[in-house]
Amino acid sequence: MPPTESATVERLSIYPIKSLDARSVDRVEIVTNGGLAGDREYVLFDEDGDYVNGKNDAQVHPISASYDGETARAESVTLSTPDSEPQQFELDSVDSDSSAALTDWLSEWFGYPVTLDRNREGGFPDDTAASGPTIISEATIETVAGWFDDIDAEGMRRRLRPNIVLSGVPAFWEDHLFADRDSRVRFSIGETDLFGVNPCQRCVVPSRDPDTGDEIEGFNETFIEQRRATMPDWSGGDWFNHDFRLMLNTGVPEASWGETIAVGDELTLGETVPADETPVPAE
Known part of the structure; x- marks a missing residue:
């Protein structure tokens, strides 16, 4: 059954210079390729x-x-x-x-x-196939921060670097927004239509202090162990060939380019469709 929680955009962040600090915005336009205006520009x-x-x-x-x-x-x-x-x-x-x-x-x-x-139109996204905004819930950020000593929710958000943070839903709720590798999940945020593609494969960056670059020893091992132990029933498909995945990668259909996403917009979950019926191909 579809989830009954009400997911709302709590925070919008763009990263004007790829890999440097975020900029919080109240609203942002979808540009060519489905990215956010100014993000990784x-x-x-x-x-x-x-x-x-x-x-x-x-x-x-x-x-x-x-x-x-x-x-x-x-x-x-x-x-x-x-x-x-x-x-x-x-x-x-x-x-x-x-x-x-x-x-x-x-x-x-x-x-x-x-x-x-x-690149004014689409920037330099980390995932060039699923080049839409990345999405995670505030509850997920707080839960994952709790796996480590001396990392609070703000510090974990800076390590994970999402575009959209949702409120009003439980930890790992965003895992409802992807299915298997041959499928995509339709949903909308305000008037903007999106496709959920896959759980983001993490790199070394979350293990590093966002201010100093110092790494937490055993970060990856702890993350993988806890992610596996707390994996909800709704997570999965065939994406988890390993458990170092967190946050949602998305694609945005061309019809929604030019639409705007704003803080306070609600997310509405749609149906799961074959990947070949969407602009984001199967892997």
């Missing part, structure tokens, strides 16, 4: 063309970033580290003088040259 590359991100370089974590702008798209970023005072950079163009100052600042911090790229 900018990305850093090294000389080999690889992402400069938390997965590849723990020096990302001590960078503090805050953003300004009247819309969801950030107009400027202020960066600092434990060794440097805050400095503001305009985010107007990847080939501007401000952009050069930003990459010079970052190159000095990392100790190697970095470049900045931008």
Whole structure:
């Protein structure tokens, strides 16, 4: 039977520069490819063309970033580290003088040259197939934080880096929003239609302190053990070839590009359909 709880958008977060800090917004538009406007709009590359991100370089974590702008798209970023005072950079163009100052600042911090790229329509999502917003419940964040000493819910949210946090539902409720690999779950948030695709496969980033990059010894093992022990009956399908999965990856049909998701919107669960009837193909 479908769940009877009322899931509501409690928090919306975008990450203007991929792998740096989040920006909380009250509402955000869906752009081309189903992503959120301004989310992962900018990305850093090294000389080999690889992402400069938390997965590849723990020096990302001590960078503090805050953003300004009247819309969801950030107009400027202020960066600092434990060794440097805050400095503001305009985010107007990847080939501007401000952009050069930003990459010079970052190159000095990392100790190697970095470049900045931008994609206004869809950004640089972690999952290029299921490129819609990621979703998790507040109860899930609180529960997973409780598996570890000295991590509170805010710290766990920063480690997991979701776009949408839901209230009004129990822990792991978002697992209702995916089925097996050949199926997709239809649902809507406000007027926006989405497809639930899969539980997100986690990387090394959640094991690291979001401010220092220090890793918790045995984090992955504890996470996997607890995830397996607390797995609800509604979770599963054939996605759990391992239990280091948490949070929902989504896809957004083209008909919903241009729609808006806002804090306070309710989630309405729909039917499960074959993947080949959706814009997100089966794996």
